[in-house]
Amino acid sequence: MPGEDVFKWVALFALSAMLVNSIGILLVYKKTDLALRGKEYLMCFAAGVLIASVLSMGFPEAVAKNPQAGLAALAGFIFMFFSNKFIKMKTKQTEIAFGITAIEGIGIHSFIDGIIYSVTFSVSQITGIISGVGLIAHEFAEGVIAYAVLLKGGMVRKRALLFAFLIAALTTPLGAFIAFPIISRLKDEVLGLALGFVAGVLIYLSASHLLPEAREHEKNHSYLAFLFGISLALFIMLTKN
């Protein structure tokens, strides 16, 4: 795929991510109960799409480009483990500090989400689309969480609305557009390592972040959302071309 087309796909998904994130923020602002209920299902759905797309496509593609991609995936997983540990350690402080440090974590995370679109679409259109579907679904939850965290941190509702948008929604296209010129110039072996790293990040996100959080507020049909996510990813993959 020519570079220009790759950029169009990256832009489409990164901006859709921002839109879905904003919808999450707006919905939790207007209809808190509904947004919180929808959030659990979307997190399970996103976990299903992400784990299926990474294990059946992203990771094998990464290894095909670079046999060391497994180590890069391990590095990505460890990176997520420690950055989450860091955020958790920081969030044990007072209410205000909780809001600020957790929101820093969300900001960095959303920025990385943006970089991921640049990496996956640079590898192939289908990898970008499948993992993109999972990422966009989890953006809704991220918007809801960002707003809730700011509110908990003591911000007034209107201000929390604005800041949640700036920190959780806007950072994703920012990450995508900043990373794209660099990622699109990478050689195939290096791109394989980058995709390996992303695979590790997404495995962590799916198994250790989205699923446990959804399980904590066990909903009757959350496993259906998870299985639906897996089926959708496999369906898109099997019907490509």
Ligand SMILES: [Zn+2]
């Ligand atoms: Zn995210």
